[in-house]
Amino acid sequence: MKEKTRKQYEARAKIAKAMAHPSRLLMLDLLQKQEMCVSELTEEVEADQSTVSKHLAILKDVGLVDVRKEGALSYYRVACGCLSGFFSCIESVLQSDVKDRQATLK
Amino acid sequence: MKEKTRKQYEARAKIAKAMAHPSRLLMLDLLQKQEMCVSELTEEVEADQSTVSKHLAILKDVGLVDVRKEGALSYYRVACGCLSGFFSCIESVLQSDVKDRQATLK
DNA sequence: GCAAGACATGGCGAAATGGCCAATCCGCCA
DNA sequence: TGGCGGATTGGCCATTTCGCCATGTCTTGC
Numbered sequence: 001m002k003e004k005t006r007k008q009y010e011a012r013a014k015i016a017k018a019m020a021h022p023s024r025l026l027m028l029d030l031l032q033k034q035e036m037c038v039s040e041l042t043e044e045v046e047a048d049q050s051t052v053s054k055h056l057a058i059l060k061d062v063g064l065v066d067v068r069k070e071g072a073l074s075y076y077r078v079a080c081g082c083l084s085g086f087f088s089c090i091e092s093v094l095q096s097d098v099k100d101r102q103a104t105l106k
Numbered sequence: 107m108k109e110k111t112r113k114q115y116e117a118r119a120k121i122a123k124a125m126a127h128p129s130r131l132l133m134l135d136l137l138q139k140q141e142m143c144v145s146e147l148t149e150e151v152e153a154d155q156s157t158v159s160k161h162l163a164i165l166k167d168v169g170l171v172d173v174r175k176e177g178a179l180s181y182y183r184v185a186c187g188c189l190s191g192f193f194s195c196i197e198s199v200l201q202s203d204v205k206d207r208q209a210t211l212k
Numbered sequence: 213g214c215a216a217g218a219c220a221t222g223g224c225g226a227a228a229t230g231g232c233c234a235a236t237c238c239g240c241c242a
Numbered sequence: 243t244g245g246c247g248g249a250t251t252g253g254c255c256a257t258t259t260c261g262c263c264a265t266g267t268c269t270t271g272c
Contacts, residue, residue, distance in 0.1 A: 001132075001152055009128035012196045016126035021260090022115035025122070026107075038219060046107055051261055053220055063203030072218050072269045080202055082195040089188040089195075090118045096186055097169030127230085144249060154232055159250055161230095178239050178248050 018062040019086070023047060024055050027076075028083060031065060035077035124168045125192070129153060130161050133182075134189060137171060141183035 019025060023045050030036060030044060042052045056076055059065045066079040125131060129151050136142060136150060148158045162182055165171045172185040 001150070006128065009131050011200060012131050012193075013126055013128040015196050015199050016122060016131070020119055020122035020126040022112065022119040025115050025118050039217090044107070048262055049219075050221080050263080053218095054261085057220080063199055063206060074219065080195075080199050082198045085191040086195040087118075089186075089192040090121050092188045093121050093169055093186050094117060100169060123229095129230095145247095155249075156233080156251080157231055163250080175239095180249065 015062045015064070018058050018064055021055070023052075024059060027052075027055060027059065028064065028078060029087075031076055032078045032083055035068070035075045037073045037075050041076070121168045121170070124164050124170055127161070129158070130165060133158075133161060133165065134170065134184060135193075137182055137184045138189055141174070141181045143179045143181050145179075147182070 019028065026045060027041055030041065036044075038049065038053055038056065041056070042049045045052050045055075056065065056067075060067060060076075063079055064083075065076050068075045068077070125134065132151060133147055136147065142150075144155065144159055144162065147162070148155045151158050151161075162171065162173075166173060166182075169185055170189075171182050174181045174183070
């Protein structure tokens with residue numbers, strides 16, 4: 001395989017990897033609806049504040065969220081409008097898999 | 107957070123996680139165009155055959171691919187039609203991130 | 213200045229992931 | 243029935259991920 005091709009798949013995988021965590025999916029879901037600061041997200045996610053902060057750093061690193069600093073607060077929001085497409089794909093796999101399992105049981 | 111909600115995000119994360127690997131993204135890309143057997147995929151991915159087989163097991167487990175056995179061969183193919191939506195989302199994040207970096211350099 | 217609150221970062225142990233080799237399983241055919 | 247090629251599974255090790263604690267940075271208000 002070409003080096004360039006390999007790099008491309010690694011870049012894509014990095015983005016997918018950033019989404020591949022329950023807490024980060026929840027955060028993306030919340031941030032899609034409204035921007036929130038770290039302490040608000042921490043309360044929703046129910047994890048240590050440092051943990052949430054690191055999750056946000058991961059999302060920010062790949063460009064999935066943006067930050068806006070207002071005084072001491074950091075407001076995060078989703079940076080791309082394509083997330084609904086991603087979520088609906090996941091949801092569709094989830095649904096078809098459920099159907100498969102039901103079909104298998106019959 | 108409700109137990110049920112947490113489980114839902116975990117189920118979604120499991121699917122996202124299955125996609126979050128360069129080799130598996132490549133395989134999904136190939137299998138979207140045509141069904142292929144393990145040895146063919148092994149050649150494309152350039153990894154050990156057992157490694158490829160395990161990657162396929164992961165994709166199959168979450169319902170992203172299906173298998174069809176023909177004699178000694180196992181033909182894999184993509185099981186859902188929504189993958190292009192997923193890929194285009196990734197691609198869009200990739201593009202906007204590149205733009206961001208260029209903008210930052212100015 | 214400094215105390216307090218909001219975030220970010222370093223570090224560390226536990227757990228999960230990824231890759232290869234080796235062994236096994238399975239369908240086919242001599 | 244024995245052997246062979248294709249595929250899966252088990253085992254093992256290196257690497258990465260995850261989560262918390264402790265600490266550092268920065269802003270605000272006294």
